[in-house]
Every structure is written in structure tokens, then in C-alpha cells.
Amino acid sequence: MLEHARQRDTMLVRIRGELDHHSAEQVRTELDELIADERITHLVIDMQGLTFMDSSGIGVLIGRYRTLARRKGKLSVQNMSPLIERIFQLSGLHQIIQNHRSGAGEGRR
Amino acid sequence: MSIINQMRLEFMGCPQNESFARVVISAFAVQLNPTIEEVSDIKTAVSEAVTNAIIHGYEGAQGTVVLSATINDQHILTVEVEDRGRGIADLEQAMQPFYTSHPELERSGMGFAVMQSFMDGLEVTSTVGEGTHIRMRKHFARDEK
Numbered sequence: 001m002l003e004h005a006r007q008r009d010t011m012l013v014r015i016r017g018e019l020d021h022h023s024a025e026q027v028r029t030e031l032d033e034l035i036a037d038e039r040i041t042h043l044v045i046d047m048q049g050l051t052f053m054d055s056s057g058i059g060v061l062i063g064r065y066r067t068l069a070r071r072k073g074k075l076s077v078q079n080m081s082p083l084i085e086r087i088f089q090l091s092g093l094h095q096i097i098q099n100h101r102s103g104a105g106e107g108r109r
Numbered sequence: 110m111s112i113i114n115q116m117r118l119e120f121m122g123c124p125q126n127e128s129f130a131r132v133v134i135s136a137f138a139v140q141l142n143p144t145i146e147e148v149s150d151i152k153t154a155v156s157e158a159v160t161n162a163i164i165h166g167y168e169g170a171q172g173t174v175v176l177s178a179t180i181n182d183q184h185i186l187t188v189e190v191e192d193r194g195r196g197i198a199d200l201e202q203a204m205q206p207f208y209t210s211h212p213e214l215e216r217s218g219m220g221f222a223v224m225q226s227f228m229d230g231l232e233v234t235s236t237v238g239e240g241t242h243i244r245m246r247k248h249f250a251r252d253e254k
Contacts, residue, residue, distance in 0.1 A: 018128060021127055052156075054153050054157055055223050060215065062217060063215040083146065087219075091217060091219050
């Protein structure tokens with residue numbers, strides 16, 4: 001479900017498919033492996049290929065946000081579909097996680 | 110108001126069936142000529158309800174989830190998700206946004222809030238030791254889309 005590219009302190013991850021309770025565990029494990037290196041302080045999740053997300057996805061985002069916050073880093077998301085954005089807004093995540101609508105170049109400094 | 114169509118499906122409460130339940134409810138709702146947004150709303154709400162049954166109702170134990178739905182002549186879809194799991198002792202607390210009985214599982218506690226927000230009506234009844242019954246309603250526009 002995940003493709004990634006690292007550039008210095010930034011990990012860009014593209015997520016595809018559906019993020020629900022069933023897939024959340026695998027996504028969580030893979031994301032944690034990708035950001036295991038403490039020098040990574042910025043995780044960018046590209047959601048262009050994500051076709052479905054429910055509140056299980058919110059849990060995954062909050063967990064990674066906490067990991068990065070502990071190392072004074074940040075989590076941002078980009079290319080979220082309007083439907084997924086509604087869940088994001090409802091949970092208040094937009095207040096702590098940056099959401100870039102057109103993320104061209106994000107994570108490729 | 111009279112019912113013009115109904116369905117009932119029983120499946121094992123395992124995580125693989127969360128996406129199965131979403132596909133079933135969107136296929137059933139097609140006859141209401143829904144918008145993409147409406148389909149997404151009911152898929153998300155059903156996903157939350159079925160996930161609740163699996164995680165909280167059965168907590169990993171084997172059990173059956175029943176998904177049923179009706180469409181009436183007023184273009185209202187009613188969806189019910191039932192489990193025969195452990196039930197919810199304090200419903201009011203469970204329905205609070207961000208409340209989770211499983212913080213260690215990284216649950217967001219947003220399940221009921223999502224159901225409430227994406228549907229037009231939500232009723233939950235639960236009996237400890239007997240199970241939980243979620244009933245949701247959504248009105249669909251009659252206009253040609």
C-alpha cells in the first residue's frame with residue numbers, strides 16, 4: 001500500500017487503496033519502519049491514491065503525529081480527496097496536521 | 110411510508126469483512142441514484158459500525174455481524190448493524206467524540222461521531238452481555254442527478 005522516497009530529514013510516503021481498521025495495522029507498522037530513523041523529522045503522506053478512509057485512519061495519523069512531535073518533527077498530508085478531508089476536518093486533525101491541497105514539490109526540498 | 114426494498118446479510122465479524130460490508134451497502138444504495146458523496150457517507154458510516162462490532166463487540170473473538178437495510182418510498186435508506194457481542198455499558202460515554210475504550214490500539218474514538226455526522230439519524234441500543242444494535246438513516250434527494 002505504501003511507496004516512499006526519502007530526502008534528508010523528510011520522508012514522503014504515497015498511500016494507495018483503502019485505509020480502514022483491517023489495513024490500519026499493516027500501514028501503521030510500515031510507516032513506523034519508514035520513520036524509525038530519528039533523524040527523520042518530517043513525514044509527508046500523499047493521499048492521492050487513497051480511495052477510502054474511516055476513523056481508523058485518523059488513529060493512524062494521530063499515532064504518527066505523536067511519534068514525530070516527540071522528536072520535534074511534523075506530519076503533513078497532501079492531495080487528500082474532498083471526501084476524506086471531511087473525516088479529517090471532523091476529527092479536528094486539520095488543527096495539528098498540515099494539509100496541502102496541491103502538494104507538488106512538497107517533501108522534495 | 111412503505112418499504113420498497115430490503116436486504117439482510119450475516120457475516121463473520123472479522124476485519125476482512127469491513128470492506129465487504131462497504132461494497133454491499135453501496136451496491137444496495139445504487140437504486141437511490143446517489144451522488145458520489147452520498148455513497149461515500151454511507152460506506153464510511155457502515156465501516157464505522159461494522160468496525161465497532163468487530164473491535165468492541167467481539168474483541169477478537171468469533172462472532173456474527175448482521176447488516177440489514179431498507180429503502181422506503183420516501184427515498185430514505187435505513188441501515189442496521191447488529192452484533193451479539195459484549196455490549197456497551199455506558200452508551201453516553203461511548204458516543205462522546207474522542208472517547209475510546211482502547212487507547213492502546215490507537216483508536217480515534219470518532220466512530221459514532223462519524224456515523225452521526227455522515228447520516229441523518231443514528232440510534233444505538235446496547236445490552237451488556239447481549240450485543241449492540243446500531244440503526245442509521247439517510248435521506249436521498251429525489252431529483253435526477
